[in-house]
Amino acid sequence: MNPDMTEPVSSPLVSSTFTLDGDEIPYAPGQTVIQAALAAGKYIPHLCYHPEFKPHGSCKLCTVKVNGRPASSCTTAAQDGLNVESETPDIKDKRRTLVQMLLVEGNHFCPSCEKSGNCMLQGLAYDLGVMSPHFPQIFPTRPVDASHPDTLLDFNRCILCELCVRASSEVDHKGVFALSGRGITKHLIVNSESGRLGDTDFAATDKAAEVCPVGVILKKRVGFAVPIGERKYDPVPISVQTVSHTHKKETV
């Protein structure tokens, strides 16, 4: 990304800003709404969006209202004069509901999860004030895959963001992961004859090993090296951390 994007570029006639919750947000040509917002230090919640990958637009957490109509901010190109609303009570309610639905759809037992405290889904749930599951738990049956020597797969926590699928095919050029099935039966699979990770060429050093926003893809033998309560999102909310991190990267 262009580090000077906050400076006025090329034609002074082009204003190159849109408004986000009343604030003027500058953007560079080709940026999406969420990219420009994060670069400007404004957080928009997201799970399947990752700055290093093409937008996916599936988790819907980054939904905003663009000129009054709902749109995913990760797939909407920034344009002059857009009126974007994000932190409205209505949108926050819908985001909270989305997180609650994700939580009851899988088996998210935070107290026994190695990702607890580093988990984006959990961090967002804290930020959005999710105090209850609200919906009945589905308690799906999703056996874990411990066949790989260095990596554990716990499908119970998968939210189908496809970041591992994208990382494995686009960066690692291995295509280890894929999604299979439709609707509520949709699930993450491993591309090997046996369906087990141990029978693929997956390596713990793969990009796919580090992109999971929740606790599906876990490194073996390092569990609970950092105690609960001292992890990434424990001291500072995910919203504050993400923008300060992005902002730092942009300004360096």
Place this chain on the structure above:
Amino acid sequence: MAAAITTPKLKVATTSLAGCFGCHMSFLDIDERILQLVELVEFDRSPLTDIKHCGANGLCDLGIIEGGVCNAENVHVLREFRKNCKILVAMGACAVNGGLPAQRNHIDLRDILEEVYHTSPGLAQGSQIPNDPELPLPLNKVHPIHEVVKIDYFLPGCPPSGDAIWKFLTDLIAGRTPTLSHELMHYD
């Protein structure tokens, strides 16, 4: 003393269903603030009082439930609390979403009992699945309590910290909707 007499104390009942009592232990982490608390509330049925049933002396103002529902007795106790408490709170991960006990939900109940009492190593000779009318029957699955009765408020955490419980209770007692700041909001 006169002021204390003019303000009737709120009646609070607590219980632990399919939980580990960790939430009750964490509740005791409010430490000396319990002296402030007993100025405002009196305890009805609770492991702290050993009163066996709630509501004997009229409705309780607040019922606090730790743990999910894993057996028939849990269902009866939970219904007794709902019937006799004006406000019911799910305290801790197990009450909120089933918690760790619910991790047995993907295993057939008979298979679990077989393994625990028949096939696992180190069992006594002639060990068999307990079948005593005194023992409550386990349910096929562990459920969060809001799937059985209406729950008014949820306090997540495994356990919620003493500070979180204190904030939650003082909010409720003051008539506010309980809220937790980032430091107090935890699922683990």
